[in-house]
Amino acid sequence: MHRAEDLRAAPDSPHREVAVKTVLRGRTGIAVDTSGSTREFDRFRREVRIMRMLSQGHPNLTRLIDGGVDGTPGGSGLPYLAMELLDGHPLADLIDEEPQLPVSWVAAIGAQIAAGLTAAHTAGVVHRDLKPANVMLTSNGTVKILDFGMGSIVDDPDQTRLTSTGVSVGTARYMAPEQFRAEHVSGLADLYALGCILYELLVGQPPFSARTPYELSEQHQHSQPPLLTLVRPDLPVELVRLVDRLLEKKAELRPENAALLHDVLVPLAQAADDTAALLAPHWVAMDPVARLRTLLPERTPAAPVPVPRREPRLPETMDVFGIHADLINEYESFTKSATVFRDARIEGFVKDDLAAKSQWPDPWLSLNPFFADGGKVTDLVQEGLLHPKCAEIFQAGKKESSRRPDGRPLxxxxxxxxAIEAAQAGDSYVLTTGTGSGKSLAYIVPIVNHVLKERQAASLRAGGNGTGGRTEGGRVRAIVVYPMNALANSQLMELEKYLRHGFGAGQEPVTFARYTGQESEERRKELRKNPPDILLTNYVMLELMLTRPDDRSSLIRQERVV
Structure with missing residues (x-):
């Protein structure tokens, strides 16, 4: 790469100075022969073609000024690419110095990259080698995508010849799983790479850091990266969820296009963020947030439209008893069709035996259904169905010893x-799914959500900040009644998994306790003194609580939600 002067530009033009990229040698070290067709030369010609397609003045793509082969008399005869001269630093330098960038900066950088990718993908170009070293933050805060030399033109007939079918292209730390498998690569691979970049901007390291390309290939295809919230538990849920979606192993599960990313990231970039002032002064001067604001089109505020309440969705039902009867009738018909009775006594015996169900007794009906997806807990939080704290509470795989949630959103x-929607609307509901279908979460989640929101509302009414933290001497907000102690004991462990693991004993965001007759008198007194938010009990103890003066005054009187 060289600095040069464009003699065709006006002397006072900001584009008088340009950057010139040349190909001197191939990867083998042999000088490029431009007389024939070498892979390096063909790849360079393709980069010129790509840059010409993209050089339409988009602020987040490098502007091409000229390109081709130097054929002037006395010239070098080498391929060259003349581009606008950029004053700035690659993101790799920024990450080295500032390993955990402010959320606003990460979002602004990501939004500008997404805008550039939108333009490239719309033109039918996939970058395929997006990484911090190929993205530059310029002195005025503009983010530029560099080096389309590994890029791919959609439906390019030369694509197979130039990249050698079956050979993965790109930098392994930022490559999508489908690139490691040498499959067809679309713009969704660039979105995966952008997810890797956002991850690294947030925590200072890429999602996977194995030392060999093979190990990186295995990780990108089969492993989950460490949770961002392990390092930065205060990250906005929507940002963490976005990065998770970008890093989906299956391309079809990622966001549909880069324009959607831009729309999600812009509000995060514009949110108040006082941590940006803590960056080194030379980086503060290159503020991508301020530059993003100037790049956004002017928008007129839309008139508020009332959102109609959605009608409760009724689940599709299965007539299990009808299926059972049909199976028996069909089997009985099949059995009789192959039998001819020539003795009335035998025929009568068989009829009586069939009526007694000797051949098909009442079965244990076992179904293994595939349950339809209802979305992640973070989705329901973003939709306003659940309190934000639910995203920390309802995570799978939280470690018991951890003092902060370190699992994955359910x-x-x-x-x-x-069930959550019905509870939110104040409707009653009955759930009749089978074992292993997660029935307990269908009432635990609404109860926990109700406690958190009620506590938040009470805090606001009292003039607080609405955080609604747990307090001593509270009240029972929900009583869950079980027919037997074994079920109550099982659900106690379930509540511990969600409400204690990741928070610690005594720091549960929603308190809970068992009151089934197995507790000591000392424990009962403690419960009367400091009632939990959720009380697990059985029918017998519920009746006693309704009649015992001490229990009635301390537990039942303060309970409002059953």
Whole structure:
């Protein structure tokens, strides 16, 4: 790469100075022969073609000034690419100096990259080698995508010849799983790479850091990266969720296009963020947030439109008893069709035996259904169905010893989401799914959500900040009644998994306790003194609580939600 002067530009033009990229030698070290067709030369010609397609003045793409082969008399005869001269630093330098960037900066950088990718993908170009070293933050805060030399033109007939079918292209730390498999690569691979960049901007390291390309290939294809919230638990849920979606192993599960990313990231970039002032002064001067604001089009505020209340969705039903009867009738018909009775006594015996169900007794009906997806807990939080704290509470795989949630957000079944929606609307509901279908979450999640929101509302009414933290001497807000102690004991462990793991004993965001007759008198007194938010009990103890003066005054009187 060289600095040069464009003699065709006006002397006072800001584009008088340009950057010139040349290909001197191939990867083998042999000088490029421009007389024939070498892979390096063909790849360079393709980069010129790509840059010409993209050089339409988009602020986040490098502007091409000229390109080709130097054929002037006495010239070098080498391929060259003349581009606008950029004053700035690659993101790799920024990450080295500032390993955990402010959220506003990460969002602004990501939004500008997404805008550039939108333009490239719309023109039918996939970058395929997006990484911090190929993205530059300029002195005025503009983010520029560099080096389309590894790029791919959609439907390019030369694509196979130039990249050698079956050979992965790109830098392994930022490559999408489908690139490691040498499959067809679309713009969704660039979105995966952008997810890797956002991850690294937030925590200072890429999602996967194995030392060999093979190990990186295995990680990108089969492993989950460490949770961002392990390092930065205060990250906005929507940002963490966005990065998770970008890093989906299956391309079809990622966001549909880069324009959607831009729309999600812009509000995060514009949110108040006082941590940006803590960056080194030379970086503060290159503020991408301020530059993003100037790049956004002027928008007129839309008139508020009332959102109609959605009608409760009724789940599809299965007539299990009808299926059972049909199976028996069909089997009985099949059995009789191959039998001819020539003795009335035998025929009568068989009829009586069939009526007694000797061949098909009442079965244990076992179904293994595939439950429809109801979305992740973070989705329901973003939609306003659940309190934000639910995203920390309802995570799978949290470590018991951890003092902050370190699992992965739960994905609900559709019937669990429907139960949450019904509870949100104040409707009663009955759930009749089978074992292993997550019935307990269908009432635990709404109860926890109700406690958190009620506490938040009470805090606001009292003039607080609405955080609604737990307090001593509270009241029972929900009583869950079980027919037997074994079920109550099982659900106690379930509540511990969600409400204690990741927070620590005594720091539960929603308190809970068992009151089934197994507790000591000292424990009962403690419960009367400091009632939990959620009380697990059985029918017998519920009746006693309704009649015992001490229990009635301390537990039942303060309970409002059953």
């Amino acid at each position: 994905t609900f079944h559709l019937h669990q989401r429907q």
